[in-house]
Amino acid sequence: MHTGDWPSTAEEALAVQEALRGRVELTDDLPELPPTVTGLDVAYDEDDGIAAAVVTLETAGLTVVEERTHRAKAVFPYEPGLFAFRELPPLLAALSDLEREPDVLVCDGHGLAHPRRFGLACHLGVLTGRPAFGVGKTRFVGTHEPLGPARGASVPLVDAGEEVGAVLRTRDGVKPVYVSAGHRIGLAHACRLTLALTPRYRLPETTRRADRLSRAALR
DNA sequence: GCGACAG
């Protein structure tokens, strides 16, 4: 659980981002292939009901090690750029129920590829202290050159002259994903991990598992 | 002023 107070307005949320953005660590102590990878996702119903799910997989083999869910009511509206304030509460609750400390968090959304360089992956990383990165399904900020058609192809995602992430093709001829560092992990490393998590589908196995679990938990 | 806009 968190401290007790949570932003209720966009102004407060922006102030929190401003206060925490400096705590992002652009370091990388993570082993090339950490023992486990933890995916997170949130599902919604038509009445502000939300279900968060976290799934920890063994990196080699992608088998489930542990999974947890948490149901709640949304406490913040969806707003581009402030997305974390909506999903973080239930995600943190589910994470705190894990028995094994996550080695790295794979988020369904962006990290540094955010208007203020503090997307969900950065926020989650800073609050938990764990390494974290984001894998977004669609672009939020930045532009990029055309991308090759084969799995593994990638080009820098640039916003305001800064390299904020990478556009990465995880499957041949399939729409790419947007990878960005969140906390305590480098972009190249995050891309390599993303490829290790996509042996068959476009999205990381962590995200797919968490997505299924969160939907199931909603009922 | 006109779009764009993570999930």
Next chain:
DNA sequence: ATCTTGTCGC
């Protein structure tokens, strides 16, 4: 995010 049928392709 979620609402939803058929359809094209491997």
